[in-house]
Amino acid sequence: MAIMRWGDRSVWIRCTAVVYVAGFLEGTAVHGFFLGKGGLDAYSYAPLLVQLLFHALLLFDPLVALLIIRARPGGPVLAAAVVLADVVGNWSVAWNAVMTHPTAFLRPVGLLPITLFGLFVLLTALPLRRALTPGGDINACVSPPPKAG
Template structure:
C-alpha cells in the first residue's frame, strides 16, 4: 500500500517518528563531530556507549518506519525507552536540585515528550502497518501469511 493511500493519522504519526528520529541522528552526529568520543563524558560509560550507538539506531528506526515495516514502531519504542532512560538517569540529580531548569524546549523535555508519543503510538501504528497488506516479521511460513 502506498503512503498516500493510508489514513491521515498513520501518515502524521509516521512523519513525527521520522522527523524525531532524524533530529536525534543529527543531534548525536553534531555532538560526536564537536566533542569526539568524549562528547558524553559526563555520563557513565554504558550511557555514553548508548548515546553513541543511537547515531546508528536512530536512522535505522527512521528507515524501518519509512519502509512501513510492522516491527518498526516496536523498534522505535525500544530505542526511545533506552534513550529516555539514559537521559533521565544522567539528569536525575540535577532535576531534583533544579526541576524548573528542565522545562525548556531543548534537552530532556522534548526527548521525554517524544518518547511518550512513541510509546503511546507504537502498538496502534504497528497494528495499522501490519493490517495494511504488509507482511509481518512474525509470520514463520508462507502458508501462515495466506
C-alpha cells in the same frame, strides 16, 4: 506480500509516521553533532553504558527512521525500544540536576522534548505497528458499533 502505500493510510497514521521520522532524524543529527564536536568523549559526563548507548543511537535512530519510511511493522517496535533506552539514559544522567532545579528543565530543548517524544512513541507504537502490518489498519483496533435491532 502487499505493497503498502502511504496514501492509502489514514491521516493519523501518516502524521504519526512523519513525527517518528522527524524525531529520529533529529536525534541522529544531535548525536552526530555531539560526536563531531566532542569525539568519542562527547558524553564523558555519563556512565560508560550510557555513553555507549548515546553513540549507538547514531546508528539506531536513522535505522528506525528508515524502517518507518519503508512502512515496516517492526519499525514502531524498534522505535519504542530505542526511545525508551534514550529516555532512561537521559533521565539517569539528569536526575540529580532535575531534583535540584526542576524548572530549569522546562525548556524546549533537552530533557523535556526527549521525554515528550518518548511518551508519544511509546503510546503510539503498537497502533502504528498494527496499521503497518499488511492488511492492518488502525480502524481494526476499534470495535464496530452494535447493530440496532
